[in-house]
Amino acid sequence: MISPTKFKSVDFYRKIPRDLTEASLSGAGLSIVAALIMMLLFGMELSHYLEVNTTTAVIVDKSTDGDFLRIDFNISFPALSCEFASVDVSDVLGTNRMNITKTVRKFPIDPHLRTTGAEFHSGHGLHDINHGEEIKEEFPDGAIPFTNASFEVFSHHFPIMVVNFNAPWCYWSNRLKPSWEKAATIIKQRYDPATDGRVLLGNVDCTEEAALCRRNHIQGYPSIRIFRKGSDLREDHGHHEHESYYGDRDTDSIVKMIDGLVAPIHPETHKLALEGISNDTSKHLKKAPVAGGCRVEGYVRVKKVPGNLVISANSGAHSFDTSQMNMSHVVTHLSFGRIISRRLLTDMRRLLPYLGQSHDRLEEKAFINQHDLGANVTIEHYLQIVKTEVITRRYGQEHSVIEEYEYTAHSSVAQTYYLPVAKFHFELSPMQILITENPKSFSHFITNLCAIIGGVFTVAGILDSILHNSIRLIKKVELGKNI
Template identity: 85%
Template sequence: MVSPTKLKSMDFYRKIPRDLTEASLSGAGLSIVAALVMMLLFGMELSSYLAVNTTTAVVVDKSADGDFLRIHFNISFPALSCEFASVDVSDVLGTNRLNITKTIRKFPIDPHLKTTGEEFHSGHGSHDINHGEETKEEIPDGSVPLVSSSFDSFSKHFPLLIVNFNAPWCYWSNRLKPSWEKAASIIYHKYNPETDGRVLLGSVDCTEEAELCKRNHIQGYPSIRIFRKGSDLKEDHGHHEHESYYGDRDTDSIVKMVDELVAPIHPETHKLDLDGISNKTLKHLIKAPVTGGCRVEGYVRVKKVPGNLIISAHSGAHSFDSSKMNMSHVVSHLSFGRMFSPRLLTDMRRLLPYIGQSHDKLNEKAFINQHEFGANVTIEHYLQVVKTEVITRRTAQEHSLVEEYEYTAHSSIAQTYYLPVAKFHFELSPMQIMITENPKSFSHFITNLCAIIGGVFTVAGILDSIFHNTIRLVKKVELGKNF
């Protein structure tokens, strides 16, 4: 058994009796300074320990997230009607997907980008519309030509005013004209305006009545609109809401549509019987947007090859005047890849200095065509996309992966001979940026902390010894002079 005396002999820190030590003002001042220096160096070392140190490398894209990529967007078009707004995707491999609707939502907006109604749903598919048999014989006009000066009086006089907005140069308008005029003639004799007065079929030439068509937000030809009046519940404080007919365009279908619309209206009082409305008719009647703008939002899946996201006016049974199509837009959001969770967003905010802050390059930017109409102007955006992976490490053992796509954008406005569009051309880089966090070990932090304490203590002791001996020497010299 080791005796206490032998244990004491192993003490590295032998104590000097307090009576044999001497305190001094210089030592006290130096001790305070040393304590402050220790605290300062400790704070700096702690800050360095907690700081994120990263290394960056450029490597070949490993595409761990698959061969497809999502493009999320929220874009507002003040002058493109939801009735015809179409989202298309194409790429260099030959993929062409037109009028994507499954993952897209459309909301009508006013010129100030404020939503004016509920989500707009497309009506009857225009690709299989029956136009009836083509004929070259002259068809006498059966519908009433409407102009700006007479339009309001007709719409207020008749409980139902069904109008064909058309353009003489339009192929689809010319296909509709024979059936429309025949149907108008049948309806005129069946519901005589002088004796019955429940319905009138009219037509508007949009090349002659451009202002009237613009007021009713007509962007595609032909557009068949239904205007209601009287006791119709769709009348709101004098404002007559209107609907679009998307059904077949042969004579029989048009007459049947009118019959079903007229049936609930009593001839004597022109009161509307809601219970008499046919559900089959309503299938072909879709509420038309009350404003001419549209907000398009959602996402599309694209292959990781150069391609295009195109938003434009599209219809299989309408024509468009390209000189009047205005594709001005405001990008509220455009990003590539998956949407971030709240936890990942926290990491993103912490790592923003290292990831470039360019994953939302076009957000909140407006691209406006200053022409009153469209003037055949296409707005294009060229996007260079690169994938960035950040390996975050809270400890040496625990780590997580943050993936995001950054892009640079260059935009241009150009004249075109074709229908104007808003085009987002994207091209993905075959390389990716790998950013790795390198946390410092706790043992390294403790070692540096001990070095700070020991080093400052030792240096302060040396300085105190120098000061003390210098003062003693000065005193001895002064005493020697006195003697």
């Protein structure tokens, strides 16, 4: 057994009896200053330890998220009707997907981008409309040609008014004309406007009555609209709440549709009973947009090769006046890859400065077709996409924290001989940015902490010794003693 006396001999910190020590004001002040410095240095060292230390490298893209890329978007078109708004994607491998609807939603909006109605759902397939046999013989004009003035008079007189908005140069308008005129003749004989007065068929030439067509938001020809007396006016700014017909365009189909509209109306009272319309007729009817704009939102999945996301007016059974098409738009959101949740962004806030937050470079930007550019203007965006991945090392292992796609965008406007579109051309970089988070060693933090405490304590002791001896020396000189 080692005796206590011998064990005490290894003590590094020999104690001086308290009676032999002396406290001083200078020592007390220096001790307080030393303690404050220790606290300050401790806080700085702790802050440095908690900071994210990262290294950035550019490497060949080693994506682990598959061969497809998700594109999320929310884009508003103040002058493109939801009736014809089409989202298409294509790529250099020959993939072409037209009028995507499964993952895309459309909402009618006013010129101030405010939603004016419920989500717009496409009606009858516009590419499969039956126009009947092409008839070359002329039919008597049963449909009344409307002007701006006569339209207002008749719309307040007849319970049902079915109007064909057309253009003489339009191929589809000319295809419809024989069937429409024949149907108008049959309806006029069956429901004489002078004696029956329940329904009236009419035509509007949009090249002659441009203001009337604009007021009813006609963007594609021909457009068949149904106006109901007593229900076609809204309190909200006086918009017409009418319907569009999306069914077949042969004579029999048009007559059958009108018969279904007229059936619930008593010929004497002219009162409309909307609930009495047959399902066979109503399935081809849908409320027409009350405003001329559309907000297109949703997502599409594309291959990871250069390609295009195109939004335009599209219909297999309508024609468009390219000089009147305006593809001005406001990009509310456009991002590539999976969406980072707000909760994840909050948890990973320390990493945001290293990500750059550039995955929404077009967010809240407006691209407006100025009047001095003229008509037929296509707006194109060229997007260079690069993947950014953040990796953290915890507990000796690497974990991928965030994978996102950032992009830079360059936009331009150009006149075209074809139908104007809004085109987003995207191209993925073969390289990716790898940001690695390197956590600091806890042992290094403790070592630095000990160095701070020991170093400040030692330096303070030296200063205290110098100060104490200097004061004693000054006192001796004042007393006249020799050194």
